[in-house]
Amino acid sequence: MELRQLKYFLKAKELLNFTEAAAALYISQSTLSQQIKQLEDELQVPLFNRIGKRITLTEAGELFSVYAQQSVNKASDGLQLLKDLNKLETGKIAIGVTYALRHVVTKALILFSSEYPKIQFEIIFGTSQELIQKLNHFQLDVILTFEEIASEAHFKYLELFTSPMALVTSSETSLKNKKTISLEEISMLPLAMPAGGFSTTQFISRAFEKSNLHPKVTIEINDIPTLLELIKTGKWHTILTKTTIEDEKDLYAIPIKGENMTRTAMLISLKEVYEKKAVKAFLKILMENLK
Amino acid sequence: MELRQLKYFLKAKELLNFTEAAAALYISQSTLSQQIKQLEDELQVPLFNRIGKRITLTEAGELFSVYAQQSVNKASDGLQLLKDLNKLETGKIAIGVTYALRHVVTKALILFSSEYPKIQFEIIFGTSQELIQKLNHFQLDVILTFEEIASEAHFKYLELFTSPMALVTSSETSLKNKKTISLEEISMLPLAMPAGGFSTTQFISRAFEKSNLHPKVTIEINDIPTLLELIKTGKWHTILTKTTIEDEKDLYAIPIKGENMTRTAMLISLKEVYEKKAVKAFLKILMENLK
DNA sequence: TATAATCAATCGATAAAACCGATTTATAAA
DNA sequence: TTTATAAATCGGTTTTATCGATTGATTATA
Structure with a gap:
């Protein structure tokens, strides 16, 4: 059993297609076939069912894949650790962010990359569910x-700060004199809201239900920058955490x-995964600059 | 990076001697040298310091070894899982036991191996500290x-049962009419005790200290069967958990x-380690037959 | 201080294993 | 039935893990 074989197996498990897996691994299909077979011989149990030209995982394959993945992960964690030791001159940070927290990340990103210019970044925006799933993978x-x-x-989990939910309107609003606003008042206004996948939307719609109120949601949209454009016209309002419009000067937020x-x-x-030194350094800078 | 190289590295780390490690791995010293070097090249950092003909681990080697070990473990856990699936027709159980619990294990062992005759056993007697250390390794x-x-x-941790500490004497003892006995009474008697490494001994000597009593320990011995032989002569007494002499008809226990x-x-x-199916089955039988 | 013993590194050669392309076999789709 | 697709198999090639022998450097010992 070698890491090479485990990696081949995991890719085949992922794609459930030897030909495609071989291509993804930059090896020939025959090599993949042979290596999988060899692994199965050593384990004395088939990992895949060959149903005609299709393959599916056997129970053994399903169970074994967990350990195979962990074995591969631990090895690459070890490799990552050594790269990190090498003075943060290498490494890649992959961060998932909900749009509401955009400015928190961009601020930290600018500061961090002037100090450690060689670190690569991958910033993924998405809904909480999407990001959680990616984290798990x-x-x-x-x-x-x-x-x-x-x-x-x-x-x-590490708490950073709290932010009030707020009604967001154009800066030219007639509501500008109000310090706070009630859900009841909001339910009279024409609303444009983020789509249902966003946790903020789920959060606020539960609040309306509890109060037996029915907000006038005329638009749902899954792209926040576009949503904000619409709000700026003054024709609609929306509800977001105050933090979301931190840097937007044409918008105004009234806490609810x-x-x-x-x-x-x-x-x-994730617990139990080696935390990259670069990630640690980035989060340090992020937390020092929360406000 | 391959599991083979990680295993070589770990053996070299363990023995801190390439020649011996190679012998233990049934490969030549030149092969080991080359494979370690190849691994170091890939990791771009030396894992060993070569001080003359001696080797020591570098900081990188120390840190990396943790992940290397985990990677190897996860792979072998996966292998073990599959073997277990294969209907308990294979597998080895390694159990550590303190002597006091000897009869608990032997009883379960006899029952278990008539049901699963192919499972191999390794029974290690030792002090708690020794066993804990082996468990950790x-x-x-x-x-x-x-x-x-x-x-x-x-x-x-899983609690099984409790057993009283007891004064153990020959069956011919004049104390036979007593239902219980105090520490003070015991401190008058000539004692032969298990050596200091045994947890029971540590436990009981703390009890004497608290009561400001000084027991007359004339013999310390690190082998329980021999200790029991001495007690049977009637010349000495000892203190053990009652369970220890469960099957000894020539001895008599008076709870303290x-x-x-x-x-x-x-x-x-150990948490976070795959529990072998055979071990699970053995413990089931063990617990069903506690009394 | 000279000599022997020990140990890791290196060299050249060999056996083992990974790999590829072509072909076969089996199945699913047309 | 024909065609397309995918995994398995075959034969040959390349790569690489391995070995034994040797070297060079260090430590132990006579």
């Missing part, structure tokens, strides 16, 4: 989002009255 | 001992008066 090092309801045991109308920004990462 | 699957003071985070004079038998194993 080891595609992200850390995600930055508002609190999730289900706190999972294999995650590490009521308990539990604040959300907590959080860093979420 | 992955040399044992599970240990059976009396409670340890320091409960470590990476262990799983006082609070905290009972000990709890425990199964201890």
Whole structure:
């Protein structure tokens, strides 16, 4: 059993197609076939069912894949550790962010990369669910989002700050004199809201339901910059965490009255995975510059 | 990076001698040298310091070894899982036992091996400390001992039963009419005790200290069967958990008066390691036959 | 201080293993 | 039935893990 074979197996498991897996691994299909067979011979159990020209995982393959993945991960964690030791001159940071926290990341990013210019970044925007899924698949090092309801045991959580939910309107609004606003008042206004996948939207729609109110949502949209463009016209309003429009001068935020109308920004990462030195340094800078 | 290289590296780390490590791995010293060098080239950092003809681990080697070990372990856990699936027709169980719990294991062993005759056993008797150390080095699957003071985070503990501390004497003893006995009475008697490494001895000597008593220990010995032989002569007495002499008909146990004079038998194993199916089955039988 | 013993590195040669392209076999789709 | 597709197999090539012998450097010992 060698790491090479485990990697081949995992790619074949992922794609469930030897030909494609071989291509993805830059080896020939015959090599992949042979190496899988050799692994199966050593393990004395088939990992794949060959149903005609299709393949599916056997129970053994399913169970074994967990350990294969962990073995490969531990080896690459070790490699990463050594690269990190090499003075942060190499490394890649993959961060997931919900749009609301955009400015937190960009600010830290600018500061960090002037200090460590060689570190590569991959910034992924998405809904909390999308990001959590990516984190679970080891595609992200850390995600930055508002609190999730289900706190999972294999995650590490770190609270950053709280931000009130707020009605967001154009700066030219007639509501500008108000310090706070109630859900009831909001339910009279024409609203444009982020699509249902966004945790903020789920959060606020539950709040409306509890109060037996029915907001006038005329637009749902899954792209926040576009949403903000619409709000700037003054024809619609929306509800977001105040943090979201931190850097937007054409928009105005009025905090919403009521308990539990604040959300907590959080860093979420995986327990039991080696934390890259570069990630640690980046988060340090991020937290030192929260405001 | 391949598992083969990681295994070579770990053996070299263990023995800190390439020639011996190569012999232990049944490969030539030149092969080991080359494979280590190749690994170091790939990791771009030396794992060993070559000081003359001696070698020591570098900081990088020390850090990396943790991940190398985990990678190798995960792979072999996966292999073990598949073997277990193969209907308990293969597998080896390594159990550590303190002598006091001997009969618990032997009883279960006899029952288990008539049901699963192909499973191999390795039974290691030793003091708690020795067994804990072996468990930490992955040399044992599970240990059976009396409670340890320091409960470590990476262990799983399972309580089995409690047993009173007792004065153990020959069956011909004049004390036979006593139902219980006090520490003070014991401190008048000539004692032969297990050596200081045994947890029972440590436990009982603390009890004497607290009561400001000085027992007359004339013999210390690190082999329990020999100790029991001496007790049978009637010239000495000793203190053990009652369980220890479960099957000894020539010996008689008088429970000791006082609070905290009972000990709890425990199964201890490592968290986060795949538990072999054979071990699970063995422990099931063991627990069903506690009495 | 000279000599022997020990140990890791290196060299050249060989056996083993990974790999490829072409072909075969089996199945699914047209 | 024909065609297309995918995995398995075959034969040959390249790569690489391995070995034994040797070297060079260090430590132990006579």
